Amino acid sequence: MALRPVQVNIKAVDHAAVGRFWAEALGWSAYSGRTTYVGPAGGLVWPDPVVLGIDVVPVPQPKTAAKNRTHLDLATASAAHQAELVARLLALGATPADVGQGEVPWAVLADPEGNEFCVLEPREVYRDTGPIAAVVVDCADPRAMARFWGEATDWAPHEANDEFASLRSAGPYLEFLRVPGAKTTPDRVHLDLLPYPGDDNAAEVARLRALGATDLDIGQGDVPWTCLADPEGHEFCVLARS
Template identity: 80%
Template sequence: MALRPVQVNIKARDHLAVGRFWAEALGWNVFRPGATTYVGPGEGFAWPDPVAVGIDVVPVPEPKTPAKNRLHLDLATTSAAHQEELVARLLTLGATRVDVGQGDVPWAVLADPEGNEFCVLEPREVYRDTGPIAALVVDCADPRAMARFWGEAVDWTLREVNDDHAVLRSATAGGPYLDFYRTPEPKTVPDRVHLDLLPYPGDDKAAEAQRLRALGARDLDIGQGDVPWTCLTDPEGHEFCVLAPS
């Protein structure tokens, strides 16, 4: 039993505009299978993608708070010129530069049109085969604890772990990394960005959710009512959902 990270869920007041931004940013396409805006690779809607982690933009009435999201995307580039061109293009699409205390770093810290932070990385050999999303980056207090939980929760392989950093990636060696970085700031508000996980065909969603609770997950009530997915938090309070198999 294991779960697949299949999409990043982003809350937005204007989900179609934010979806279009991310599609342009990643060179992907916008699909609208229902009340949300899905962004993924390819010409036709195919979910879940076998390699890429898509983006599902969900409409909400509330604006983002000033608090930094605990989960953000790192975008890959292939050269210094590509990084410069991508940053310039994203700014014309509605991104803004933001200061999250990063200091003098070789990557650019930006926010999408509704304030969700992300980074455009300088070229790194480790991300040469990830596609446009290099990594899903999570702020946390204890990377070793996060590695224990998420290493059991999903079917990705633990690649590295120490006191400051933990790294997981799909065993297929494709798609983005999942990085946990130790940060001093505590989590204070619900996140605008979270991961959605999907059981494999034939696996039972309720059994998977119960397995996660045994690992330290907690139930989360955000007023979702009677829905086909299960809302949980990991041991540090990061929200995520277990979706129903399609």
């Protein structure tokens, strides 16, 4: 039994505008309705998406927390590509962000509603991930987070030490980066997971609870998905297939 990470959920006041930004950023298409789904051109492939997409969900409140504890890293193929992408994103409405990174070879930006992300310098490890290199989660214990998420999903361990751990299936990596300080506020970015065809949602949720996940009430009411938090409090959802 396992769950598939199928989309990165980003909260936004103007979901259509933020969705368009991310579609332009990734070279994908935006499909707007109740939310704005961002994925490769060619039409929606739900409920069996072939890539890790982005779902931009409307919320009434603007971002107020200092820094999201989950963010995206974007891949580039060359120094020229990195420079071109940064310039294009700034023209689309991104802004430079200072999260205490100091002098680094990557660019730290924020989308039009302040959600931080990085445009990486070219790295061989990300050459075949697609436009999203990694989903990066700030945490206190990378090894423990990798164990939980490795059990929760079918993504295989790639690297693990006291400062950094990563998992991967096809496409982007899921990375855990040790940072000081504990999570104190709800995040505006989280992962949504989906059972495989034929698997039982309730059984998968029970399995996650046994692994250390906890139930989460964020005011979602009666919805067909289940809101949970991992052992360090990072929100995520288990979606229903229908």
